[in-house]
Amino acid sequence: MLINDEIIFNLKAEYGDAFYLLDSEQFRKNFIELKDTFSAIYPNFNIAYSYKTNYTPKFCKIVNELGGYAEVVSEMEVELALKCGVDPRRIIWNGPIKEPEKMKEFLLYGGTVNIDSISEAEFIKNLAIKTNKTLNIGIRCNYDVNDGVVSRFGFDVEGNDFKKVLSIVTTTPNIHFINFQCHFAKRQVEYWTARVKGMVELLDRVGIIPERVDIGGGLFGKMADSLKAQFTSVIPSYKEYAEAAASVFADYFKDKNAKPELLIEPGSAVVGDCMKFVGTVKTIKNVRGKYMASVLGSQKNISMTGINPPMEVIHMSEGTYYEKLDFVGFTCIEGDVLYKNYTGKIAVDDAIVISNCGSYSLVMKPPFILPNFPVLDICGKKVEVIKRAETFDDIFHTFNF
Numbered sequence: 001m002l003i004n005d006e007i008i009f010n011l012k013a014e015y016g017d018a019f020y021l022l023d024s025e026q027f028r029k030n031f032i033e034l035k036d037t038f039s040a041i042y043p044n045f046n047i048a049y050s051y052k053t054n055y056t057p058k059f060c061k062i063v064n065e066l067g068g069y070a071e072v073v074s075e076m077e078v079e080l081a082l083k084c085g086v087d088p089r090r091i092i093w094n095g096p097i098k099e100p101e102k103m104k105e106f107l108l109y110g111g112t113v114n115i116d117s118i119s120e121a122e123f124i125k126n127l128a129i130k131t132n133k134t135l136n137i138g139i140r141c142n143y144d145v146n147d148g149v150v151s152r153f154g155f156d157v158e159g160n161d162f163k164k165v166l167s168i169v170t171t172t173p174n175i176h177f178i179n180f181q182c183h184f185a186k187r188q189v190e191y192w193t194a195r196v197k198g199m200v201e202l203l204d205r206v207g208i209i210p211e212r213v214d215i216g217g218g219l220f221g222k223m224a225d226s227l228k229a230q231f232t233s234v235i236p237s238y239k240e241y242a243e244a245a246a247s248v249f250a251d252y253f254k255d256k257n258a259k260p261e262l263l264i265e266p267g268s269a270v271v272g273d274c275m276k277f278v279g280t281v282k283t284i285k286n287v288r289g290k291y292m293a294s295v296l297g298s299q300k301n302i303s304m305t306g307i308n309p310p311m312e313v314i315h316m317s318e319g320t321y322y323e324k325l326d327f328v329g330f331t332c333i334e335g336d337v338l339y340k341n342y343t344g345k346i347a348v349d350d351a352i353v354i355s356n357c358g359s360y361s362l363v364m365k366p367p368f369i370l371p372n373f374p375v376l377d378i379c380g381k382k383v384e385v386i387k388r389a390e391t392f393d394d395i396f397h398t399f400n401f
């Protein structure tokens with residue numbers, strides 16, 4: 001996605017002083033590169049894109065077009081995947097709470113449900129007994145990957161509930177036990193080796209090789225060096241994740257006839273660098289020696305706190321030189337600071353362009369103080385409006401006045 005002063009100036013004139021820029025080309029590249037990197041080590045590999053990270057339909061459709069799965073965690077996201085044209089057999093439903101009637105409908109369509117609780121297992125068992133359709137069922141697994149977290153997701157593979165669920169899915173008629181799944185939130189590469197080791201140990205112990213093994217999401221994506229430098233741990237590359245995880249899997253299966261499909265469920269790793277946020281400086285003031293520029297835009301738009309995101313200033317005029325100026329958001333939250341201690345020229349009307357806004361940003365923007373800004377894709381020849389600006393009615397039509 002090409003950005004320069006002229007492009008931003010023209011977009012501001014047409015779409016207003018704040019908007020997101022969606023980079024569909026980069027998303028496509030990331031998906032292909034990540035898939036190729038893992039496949040080079042273990043060929044029967046695929047990606048299940050985590051919808052919740054950024055469920056912009058354009059991204060979901062690209063995943064589908066490139067042959068990936070949809071990883072969803074709610075009935076809302078199931079509906080979205082179907083609306084994006086995804087075959088139910090390519091949809092994997094995780095998530096701790098699933099609305100039973102929707103789950104039933106989804107299973108009868110051929111979707112995969114990864115069970116996360118005993119009550120879900122009982123419900124599915126009863127459904128399987130009554131139906132003549134085959135239900136695709138997986139189990140979410142939980143074990144120690146030495147990350148210091150007792151995760152709330154999945155079944156403790158050492159526990160009785162796990163045994164019960166495994167027995168249900170392997171002995172109930174009409175249930176096709178399709179995969180084991182796990183997800184751990186910490187993104188450091190060592191936990192990726194640990195999660196795969198945990199999975200292959202489990203396969204060995206229970207003596208089952210399912211059609212797929214799904215090792216979840218939680219990878220860092222690509223980012224500018226200035227952002228990497230603000231993390232306390234190193235940011236692994238796709239290759240480092242693939243070597244840490246897929247190699248263990250490839251090694252385990254090298255002498256076996258079965259080669260189950262290995263899945264990962266990335267969100268941030270493919271979408272993190274696929275959105276920018278553009279805001280405009282509206283006021284500049286000095287309070288007790290500190291310069292502050294108020295921006296149409298907020299931390300709530302970029303979902304990054306406590307760090308200075310990668311930022312570029314697009315000047316609309318000559319501007320004045322400031323030292324250690326903070327860019328602050330439109331909300332009334334004292335701590336709504338988009339960027340701390342900027343030193344350089346700035347003027348009212350200048351635009352700031354913040355990168356790496358692709359994950360957990362648009363989907364987590366609350367309707368707080370202002371409706372959200374439009375989302376534009378400028379990768380093609382024409383500007384594509386991916387999401388129009390929200391209006392007063394978008395926010396208030398569910399209230400009774």
Ligand SMILES: Cc1ncc(COP(=O)(O)O)c(C=O)c1O
Nearest residue numbers: 050183217218219265266267268
């Ligand atoms: C089950 C599951 N899969 C995948 C993801 C995607 O994680 P990320 O965006 O960190 O890659 C999450 C995130 O919470 C998750 O809960």
